[in-house]
Amino acid sequence: MTIPLYFPSTPLSTTGPSHLLLELPTEILKLIDQASDENPLSLTIKGSPSDEAVLCTCSKTYAIRSVQISNELVLFAPTSSSSSSTEKEGGLEVKDTLHELLELSECVPRTGRIERVLKGQEWEGLEGEREEEEEEEERPRKRTKYTLAHLKSLIQSSDSELVEALHEQNVLTLNGLLLPLSPRQLYPLLSLLLAQLVLHSEDNPPLSVPTSRLLPALKENGVVGEFAEAVLERFGAFDRERGKAGRSWTMNKKGEEVVKEIGHGVLIGKLDPHDPIPLSTFLSTWSNLIPDVFQPLISLSSLSGSYLLSPSNQPTPQQITPFPLSHLPLDAPSRFADLFLTRSRWLLKDMKPFLRDLAGDEKGRERLVARFGRVVKERVSVVGGKKEKGGAGGGVGGEMVEVVYARNK
Template sequence: MCDCNLSFSSTSSIDAGSYKFLELPPELATLIESSINSLSTTSSSQHDGNYTGLKIKGVHGEDAVLCTTDKTYSMRSVVLSNSVLVVTQPPTSTCSGSPSATAGGVRDESTVDPSDTVVIRDTLNEIIELAPTVPKLYKLNGLLRGREYNDSSVDEDVVSTREKVDGHCEKDRFSYQDALSQIQASDGELENGLKDRRILIVNGYLRPITPYFLTHILELTLNLMVSLSLTLSRAPVHEIASTLADEDEIPLSVTHQIMAWFGEVNLSEDRWAADVKLIVREIGLGLLREHGLGSGIEKDAFLEKWKTVVSDKFEDLVEMELLSGNVLLSASTMSAYGDDATTTLQYFPASQLPTDPPARFAELFLTRTRWRTDDITPFLSDIAVNTKDRDRLLLKYARAVNDKDGIWYTARAQYT
């Protein structure tokens, strides 16, 4: 056993509470180790001091999270059965020969060997566990309510820009920087969240585009590409954006962002590789939204309308699977004109369901008493980190029942 001189640091009262233990998942440990190794080959002047890219985010009254560049981890405090001492080498003055108290409390006036001396800086009684978690992007819905961007917003943007120049305060606006600091999500997840929720950045502020206006712009874009016989994989960004600006008064910055949502934009090469299937999906969702929540439309009639809107050039891309997580298909019913069975669609978006798992399952089982696996899983993807986490939620809140038609999920609790 190694013997050493143990003493309390002269700053122990100041250091108390300054240290925390983190239990790192393997992927975080690897990230930190690789970042430390990179220090030997990279000049520190090229960094801001955060080599790992780790950030702790949270606002008052809410749980904090730890974020990497692309993942979010929950932080949970767990009490330890035994206290742990944080010890370090002694200060420089002690190492050079200043008196130090030994473990027995006897003060040694002789020169202290720094290799045999440690000082106690703090005592820890808990450890912080980290676990992957779903980013809290749902907060954007409430923060941006009432700030939607539509066809009448261009004039508002002009007024907003003038107010900014004049020094007017815009307390009612929510900027991208505000989102980076207030939303418990990694920077990568936030960027993807803005894209998935169709949120524009206009004059530095976040503005969710209205579904009707987005569908209108996408219809114009498809028609323009067809009329100009543009190549889908190399469509000219400037020509499309300029035409929409001149003929439909859609700002260039808005068109550029929408094009980036539905494909890959390379401004230096003036090239847009359009994801037409994603555009067709969004147009289908727009048509479905027109019927509102709770109302239905006959499936065949809806598909015909959808194909007509996207034109015969893209009608082969129309399929019900594109609307997964946003639609419910009713059981077949008898037609009023005979014995033919019909199926109706109902707009039912997962984005408008509760984000808390118990409330989400309660809403699902109030809507339907039993679900097939393929039907329910699309409505769980946004509250589960991965498929393993999704299966855990199903096991906890639902009961699997196997009958002649296959596996069905029913509620574990009774909802009335």
């Protein structure tokens, strides 16, 4: 069978291709094959003009990158049946020539913008709740409110990844509007919640409590109605629907998440980021907010990506400084620039927690470090029971550690 090929009567565009080809990975092709009226397919390209665009399915996010190809691709289309010339009927006409393809690669959802978009809309805390009840008519609150639908159009992530990120960042939905719980305001509420569990629960450890006891206790502190229900759903689960007799609430993850959020609130909400304090003081403050039965759940490692520690080989007590991941730039070049401005020398294990939103796995983070930093191995020796860099005279033993420097150093 012979198919005639025709070239356009006017030259193809010299300013660049008018078409782009997107190569789809196997998992998206499967979604296309499985799509139906009952299971519709959703593919959305997201990003503002200043963003690198991503493609989102209902559950995954894909980075889009342009790949140059050595062989020229020629794009054909059937000749138009409305063409004035019948000679071209049944043939193919050249529409474009391409020297690049767009490829998709699964990436970490870009949800770091959530906190910045919702800034200024946070719950005002226990004191704020009481003041609002007393002065609502005198002090109307005027601020932009966002719904989940609004956020879907602004955040570069799939719908399911966005919902998960809102959960992790303690953003509630009340009457269809999003309400962030800031660390500063959240930790007193969670400390109160633990205290009420210990007081009213008959279990050991006290993880469950009848709502007939818990809700009135929370109400006495200004935590009422839909807000109280939403907070409890965020950090636990009810065993039956609202309004049914004998209803009880059970805390998630045996209290680990609540204890962590209290520590995070003390670290981010209470400490001055420019004024480090002794690590022992921070741990003591955190511990004082946790009932004895939950004390074993206190773990500094649970807060990784939120703080910096001073070297442990100094004669003064080790210091801790708030350094939240959410306050760092969202793009990789600016992120590394900020990290190296903060410290000229990083232990690789200390840097990785501040990259977890840029790469989803260990290998991806290591590739980023290799791209923007220079990794060297250095020996750390122990002097007088403390670790020092470089194996100075008098050192005992020693271990090799991976250290990251800026590439221009």
